[in-house]
Amino acid sequence: MAKVEPRTLSGFMELLPAPQVKMEKMMETLRRCYSVYGFTPLDTPVIESSEVLLAKGGGETEKQIYRFNKGDSDIALRFDLTVPLAKYVAQNYGQLVFPFRRYQIGKVYRGERAQRGRFREFYQADIDIIGDGKLDIINEAEIPAIIYRSFSELGLKRFRIKVNNRKILNGFFSLAGMTDKATEIMHTIDKMDKIGANKVRQILMDEIHMFSHKADDIMDFMAINGSVAEVLEALERYKGMDETFDMGLEELKTVTKYLADFGVPEENFAIDLSIARGLDYYTGTVYETEMLDHPEIGSVCSGGRYDNLAEYYTDKQLPGVGISIGLTRLFYVLNEQGMLSDEIVSAPADALVIPMGEELGYAIAAATAMRDAGVRTQLYCEKKKFKAKMSYADKLQIPYCVLIGEDEMAAGVVAVKNMASGEQQLLTPAEAAKLIKEDMDCRNKIAVIKEI
Amino acid sequence: MAKVEPRTLSGFMELLPAPQVKMEKMMETLRRCYSVYGFTPLDTPVIESSEVLLAKGGGETEKQIYRFNKGDSDIALRFDLTVPLAKYVAQNYGQLVFPFRRYQIGKVYRGERAQRGRFREFYQADIDIIGDGKLDIINEAEIPAIIYRSFSELGLKRFRIKVNNRKILNGFFSLAGMTDKATEIMHTIDKMDKIGANKVRQILMDEIHMFSHKADDIMDFMAINGSVAEVLEALERYKGMDETFDMGLEELKTVTKYLADFGVPEENFAIDLSIARGLDYYTGTVYETEMLDHPEIGSVCSGGRYDNLAEYYTDKQLPGVGISIGLTRLFYVLNEQGMLSDEIVSAPADALVIPMGEELGYAIAAATAMRDAGVRTQLYCEKKKFKAKMSYADKLQIPYCVLIGEDEMAAGVVAVKNMASGEQQLLTPAEAAKLIKEDMDCRNKIAVIKEI
Numbered sequence: 001m002a003k004v005e006p007r008t009l010s011g012f013m014e015l016l017p018a019p020q021v022k023m024e025k026m027m028e029t030l031r032r033c034y035s036v037y038g039f040t041p042l043d044t045p046v047i048e049s050s051e052v053l054l055a056k057g058g059g060e061t062e063k064q065i066y067r068f069n070k071g072d073s074d075i076a077l078r079f080d081l082t083v084p085l086a087k088y089v090a091q092n093y094g095q096l097v098f099p100f101r102r103y104q105i106g107k108v109y110r111g112e113r114a115q116r117g118r119f120r121e122f123y124q125a126d127i128d129i130i131g132d133g134k135l136d137i138i139n140e141a142e143i144p145a146i147i148y149r150s151f152s153e154l155g156l157k158r159f160r161i162k163v164n165n166r167k168i169l170n171g172f173f174s175l176a177g178m179t180d181k182a183t184e185i186m187h188t189i190d191k192m193d194k195i196g197a198n199k200v201r202q203i204l205m206d207e208i209h210m211f212s213h214k215a216d217d218i219m220d221f222m223a224i225n226g227s228v229a230e231v232l233e234a235l236e237r238y239k240g241m242d243e244t245f246d247m248g249l250e251e252l253k254t255v256t257k258y259l260a261d262f263g264v265p266e267e268n269f270a271i272d273l274s275i276a277r278g279l280d281y282y283t284g285t286v287y288e289t290e291m292l293d294h295p296e297i298g299s300v301c302s303g304g305r306y307d308n309l310a311e312y313y314t315d316k317q318l319p320g321v322g323i324s325i326g327l328t329r330l331f332y333v334l335n336e337q338g339m340l341s342d343e344i345v346s347a348p349a350d351a352l353v354i355p356m357g358e359e360l361g362y363a364i365a366a367a368t369a370m371r372d373a374g375v376r377t378q379l380y381c382e383k384k385k386f387k388a389k390m391s392y393a394d395k396l397q398i399p400y401c402v403l404i405g406e407d408e409m410a411a412g413v414v415a416v417k418n419m420a421s422g423e424q425q426l427l428t429p430a431e432a433a434k435l436i437k438e439d440m441d442c443r444n445k446i447a448v449i450k451e452i
Numbered sequence: 453m454a455k456v457e458p459r460t461l462s463g464f465m466e467l468l469p470a471p472q473v474k475m476e477k478m479m480e481t482l483r484r485c486y487s488v489y490g491f492t493p494l495d496t497p498v499i500e501s502s503e504v505l506l507a508k509g510g511g512e513t514e515k516q517i518y519r520f521n522k523g524d525s526d527i528a529l530r531f532d533l534t535v536p537l538a539k540y541v542a543q544n545y546g547q548l549v550f551p552f553r554r555y556q557i558g559k560v561y562r563g564e565r566a567q568r569g570r571f572r573e574f575y576q577a578d579i580d581i582i583g584d585g586k587l588d589i590i591n592e593a594e595i596p597a598i599i600y601r602s603f604s605e606l607g608l609k610r611f612r613i614k615v616n617n618r619k620i621l622n623g624f625f626s627l628a629g630m631t632d633k634a635t636e637i638m639h640t641i642d643k644m645d646k647i648g649a650n651k652v653r654q655i656l657m658d659e660i661h662m663f664s665h666k667a668d669d670i671m672d673f674m675a676i677n678g679s680v681a682e683v684l685e686a687l688e689r690y691k692g693m694d695e696t697f698d699m700g701l702e703e704l705k706t707v708t709k710y711l712a713d714f715g716v717p718e719e720n721f722a723i724d725l726s727i728a729r730g731l732d733y734y735t736g737t738v739y740e741t742e743m744l745d746h747p748e749i750g751s752v753c754s755g756g757r758y759d760n761l762a763e764y765y766t767d768k769q770l771p772g773v774g775i776s777i778g779l780t781r782l783f784y785v786l787n788e789q790g791m792l793s794d795e796i797v798s799a800p801a802d803a804l805v806i807p808m809g810e811e812l813g814y815a816i817a818a819a820t821a822m823r824d825a826g827v828r829t830q831l832y833c834e835k836k837k838f839k840a841k842m843s844y845a846d847k848l849q850i851p852y853c854v855l856i857g858e859d860e861m862a863a864g865v866v867a868v869k870n871m872a873s874g875e876q877q878l879l880t881p882a883e884a885a886k887l888i889k890e891d892m893d894c895r896n897k898i899a900v901i902k903e904i
Contacts, residue, residue, distance in 0.1 A: 004507040006542040006765035009527065012497040016547055024493050036823045038801030038830030041476050045464040045573050046498060046559060055456040068520030070563050075461065090458040095468055097847045099834065101800055107498060111522050121497050138812060138833040261816035313458035348553055349490035360590060364713035371488045378490030381590040382551065395549045
């Protein structure tokens with residue numbers, strides 16, 4: 001029979017079993033962290049009506065989208081989780097309780113040019129808090145705590161959550177009489193990390209046609225840095241001249257005031273006035289998260305406050321704050337950098353039960369007892385030589401082999417072999433289960449990311 | 453601004469938060485059960501090349517598939533998880549260790565005619581065990597144990613795993629000289645549950661043109677029932693006349709021999725000779741699972757043994773055995789029948805921390821301590837009246853409110869209110885966390901399905 005070549009489309013991540021376990025562990029960690037802050041899980045369709053998905057319209061998005069017809073329907077695959085959320089909240093407004101806190105970890109689709117490290121199908125892991133009409137600033141202050149816990153539990157230590165406030169930027173531009181150019185300027189500033197301060201200054205003068213002293217004002221402002229206290233003090237100098245600026249500064253003070261109570265250490269946090277976020281709909285606090293040893297990767301968790309989530313679907317004013325982790329890309333980068341821990345158990349089973357003879361009843365009962373105790377147990381009964389059976393456990397890095405021969409059956413025990421140490425001991429099935437479960441519970445606490 | 457009507461496409465399930473939590477719980481339960489049998493999680497793309505996905509071809513599938521072009525690529529959305537598995541195993545053959553045991557819970561797409569309870573996007577929860585060249589019969593014997601544990605942990609008691617063996621059927625047809633009509637006959641028999649024995653007999657005579665005594669032979673054979681021992685005994689009568697039949701009977705004996713050791717009670721298991729499974733590629737044991745009080749739903753978990761998983765992609769002989777749960781449909785049916793438990797905690801948080809005054813530091817620190825202890829905690833700081841805050845907790849059915857006023861702060865405690873009992877007590881944040889965590893750990897053991 002003629003064969004079709006089995007292949008996966010370019011730009012689609014498909015992992016081998018061991019790395020997939022690490023990816024699952026990352027998702028599980030995020031689910032747990034998001035849950036602990038009182039977010040409810042949501043799952044929306046991958047396919048939506050094109051009219052709904054593209055209500056906002058916009059250039060780049062529309063070019064990249066997977067859009068097609070099925071029967072009479074013009075449909076498309078979601079390109080983020082925010083638009084489906086907006087639809088969901090508008091559609092179910094009467095049945096939701098606000099503030100509505102949801103997380104969603106799901107695949108989204110963008111037909112980008114295929115290149116190394118760029119994906120057309122990728123997971124986003126989002127949280128959002130949506131208010132009905134109003135949403136208290138404390139929600140913006142809580143976000144860094146969620147980012148901090150999430151990355152800490154993933155195993156990362158050397159990262160920094162960088163925060164800014166769009167009102168501070170807008171206010172400053174207004175002060176400087178550059179409101180009409182604010183969007184352009186912000187887009188330019190957003191490139192600071194990538195192209196450097198000099199090039200930004202050059203663009204401000206050449207392309208946005210600013211006088212050099214105005215460009216200098218902006219560059220001076222953007223150069224403000226230091227500890228949270230130092231930056232806030234420097235910003236005080238601009239106070240009292242613009243209402244929006246003052247409001248932004250107050251918000252920033254509130255966001256930073258409770259950091260310690262929220263459990264975020266100072267070294268994992270900074271105010272960075274150069275952060276504007278490319279997206280136009282942020283109106284208050286904005287967030288980026290940088291891996292200190294890999295700034296070249298860019299932000300691994302970003303988001304911010306917006307005033308109107310669902311304006312394309314409803315007249316209701318729905319302000320919110322949210323962040324998103326590009327999980328597939330983060331996983332790819334961590335893997336490339338060798339930062340995924342090899343200490344976590346990525347075997348499909350904790351124990352491989354190997355009966356030595358023909359009679360299987362005892363081995364099956366032992367495996368069943370171990371499973372009842374929560375040990376991930378595989379029963380291996382293929383007709384192979386003993387060496388091949390052990391080699392199977394070796395190749396899959398299964399931590400324990402449980403050997404059952406005539407002697408063990410007669411004595412009502414099993415021989416438990418620790419595959420790492422080579423140590424072997426005779427135990428009852430219940431004792432074996434306890435030993436293995438305790439070791440696994442311990443090893444399952446190992447974080448998925450390992451800093452080098 | 454003109455609004456787009458927010459809507460979800462017909463045939464796509466999108467749940468409100470509380471039912472979504474139940475769906476998540478079902479998936480979590482299945483992940484745990486599958487893991488405990490040593491299956492590794494896999495995640496393959498939703499989109500595949502049409503050539504790969506449709507390698508087998510075939511009528512119904514091709515009509516229902518979501519297929520479209522993006523750039524030069526002819527691509528399609530997966531319509532099951534088996535074809536992507538076949539591709540995956542063929543593609544990664546050299547890097548996998550066999551027997552290869554994987555589970556996958558993922559969305560698949562079929563553009564079926566929209567009707568109540570039929571979904572175009574739905575979850576399948578699959579497991580498969582793939583051998584390289586050979587696969588021991590014990591794997592087929594293990595499957596009922598996995599089905600049993602999965603449904604038991606979901607909370608179902610009144611269900612029956614029905615098993616048959618295609619070799620027994622094929623052998624019997626060969627004996628009766630009806631091999632050339634075996635496929636047709638099996639497809640007809642497959643409808644037994646739906647249309648009844650009389651109608652099946654009629655079709656056998658009228659449409660498959662069998663003599664009445666041959667049809668009677670078949671109907672007699674199919675009428676064999678009773679306990680496992682009784683059915684096996686009845687089948688002994690046909691033994692020694694056809695090699696395939698004898699092989700099938702031996703397999704069936706092995707599959708049933710170890711049931712008790714595998715932990716499957718007799719009352720949850722039966723041999724049912726009328727089960728053939730519509731799909732043509734099963735070659736040995738086949739499985740269906742029936743909810744005893746809802747036979748009208750049909751099988752909620754089906755599968756079987758096949759000889760060649762990936763013949764369209766590779767020359768390697770890859771026999772396997774697998775089962776699939778149509779999770780979205782199962783959830784829909786359970787919900788319709790009122791069989792989803794209302795006792796499980798479907799609130800987004802275990803505790804709502806409500807600070808009474810302006811100073812938030814103490815409340816934030818208390819919430820942080822509770823989160824550190826694993827309590828799903830929401831901090832509620834919206835500027836609302838006390839009554840509105842309690843009503844928020846009520847509406848979301850959050851089990852505990854943690855109230856913090858001046859007195860509590862002065863005393864270093866919090867007031868913990870059990871929302872169900874109304875009982876209120878003063879505890880340190882650590883004590884509060886412990887109390888709530890223990891209660892939640894207990895309540896989280898409640899199964900998602902409740903039989904009425």
